[in-house]
Structures are given as C-alpha cells and as structure tokens.
Amino acid sequence: MAKSKDGRDAGWLSLKRAQRTPCELLVEELExxxxxxxxxxMGLFINRVExxxxxxxxxxxxxxxxxxxxxxxxKSKSTDFLCYTHSDSPLHQCHIILHELGHLLLDHHDxxxxxxxxxxxxLPDLDPGMIKSVLCRNGYTxxxxxxxxxxxxLILAPRALTHSFNAVSATEPPPDIAxxxxxxxRTWGTQAGRLRD
Numbered sequence: 001m002a003k004s005k006d007g008r009d010a011g012w013l014s015l016k017r018a019q020r021t022p023c024e025l026l027v028e029e030l031e032x033x034x035x036x037x038x039x040x041x042m043g044l045f046i047n048r049v050e051x052x053x054x055x056x057x058x059x060x061x062x063x064x065x066x067x068x069x070x071x072x073x074x075k076s077k078s079t080d081f082l083c084y085t086h087s088d089s090p091l092h093q094c095h096i097i098l099h100e101l102g103h104l105l106l107d108h109h110d111x112x113x114x115x116x117x118x119x120x121x122x123l124p125d126l127d128p129g130m131i132k133s134v135l136c137r138n139g140y141t142x143x144x145x146x147x148x149x150x151x152x153x154l155i156l157a158p159r160a161l162t163h164s165f166n167a168v169s170a171t172e173p174p175p176d177i178a179x180x181x182x183x184x185x186r187t188w189g190t191q192a193g194r195l196r197d
Contacts, residue, residue, distance in 0.1 A: 021147075021150065022106065022147065023102070023106070023147055023150045023151045023154055024154065026105060026106065026151065027151065027154045027155060034048075035048045035049060035052055036048075036155065039159075039163060040155070040159045040163050042094055042097065042165075042166075042168055043168075043169070046059070046101075049101065049104075049105070055078070055079065055080055056078065056079040056080070057079070057080045057081075057082060057101075057104075058079055058080070058081050058082070058171045058173065059082050059083075059084065059097060059168055059169070059170050059171060060081050060082070060083045060084075060170055060171060060172075060173045060177070060181065061083070061084060061085070061086045061170035062083050062084070062085060062086070062181050062184070062185060063085070063086065063185055070084070070085045070096050071083060071084050071085070071096040071097070071099050071100045072084075072100065072181070072184065073100040073103045073104055073108075074177060074180060075104075076176075076177065080104055081173060081177055082097050082100040082101060082104070083100070083181060084096040084097050084100065084168070090165040090166055090167045090168065091156070091160065091165045093165075093167065093168050094156065094165050094168065095152050095156055096152075097168060098151065098152035098155050098156060099148045099149055099151070099152040100148070101151070101152075102147065102148035102149070102150075102151030102152055103144065103148045105151070106144070106147055106148065106151065108144040108147070108148065
C-alpha cells in the first residue's frame, strides 16, 4: 500500500481529507500552493490572491459603532472591496479582513438579506446592477458567516502567538463605493465621514 511522507497509508489520508471542511481544504490548498505566505504578511497574501483570481482587491477602513458591521465585502464589476472597522488592534483588523476574504474565496453570494431591501436601505441612489453583492458581517447567524469565521480562525490561530501583526493600509474607495459605505455607516448610526487608515 502506498505511504505518505509521514509513513501513513494513502487510504487513511484520503479518508481523513474527505472528512475535512471546505475551509480546511481551502487553507491547505493556499498553503500548499504558497499563496498563503510563511511568515504571514497580509499585503503579500492579498497580492497573491489577486494574481490567482485575476481581480483587484482593495482594503477600505470604515468608521464603526457597536451596531455597525465590523466587516463588509462589496463585489463590484471589476474590483472586490474588503471593508473593515478601524481598530487599535492590528490583529483584530487582520481577523476582520480575513473573514471578508473568506467570503470572497468561498464564493459566498448571499448576505441573508433580501436584495431589494438591501438596495433600498443602503444603495438608494445607485443602479442595483453596479454592485453584484454586498455581504455584511455583524453576527454569525448563517452557515456562510460561520464558514468565513472559520477561514479567518484557521489562518490566524497557528500564527497569532508567533507572528507580529502590523496595521493594514487602507485605500480610498471610488465615489460610488464610498457612497455605499457612508450609507451603511449612517444606517447603523455612525457619523459619516472620511474613511480612516
């Protein structure tokens, strides 16, 4: 019987792999293909994911209150925007960004809200066709939220004690995306204003 590098038989490894979650398999694939850098570097990781997918990813900081989503994934026609709340903890910011990146890489398309309600509430002046999807993170009430949280945990947990996390650099979004974020900030009771790094 064929043996793996660690001496275990291939059948056992195949069975073990079949029992793994999609998140575990994705993180393993990202590690095996060296998309996930070691040591971990968020900027390099985002660049490698962009190259792999052939789409731009932009990180955008947004203001927050207790009821504001701490993360947001906005997929436009040409760019994926990963929005995160400003925090004094670089580790917390990385966790939020990785959660939103999990939504992106796991092909989550449903925020759990009815599309027409979301557009009326958050995007009153925008053509609904301009934005393909908006996923808000402010709780874990759906399998997609649980899965995205697991993705972030699988990346951060083994690195949290051995890695120094740096503040993440945000970019200023284009006006239409900035309008979406301001509407979200207003809807959840925060003061609209300039997005912070």
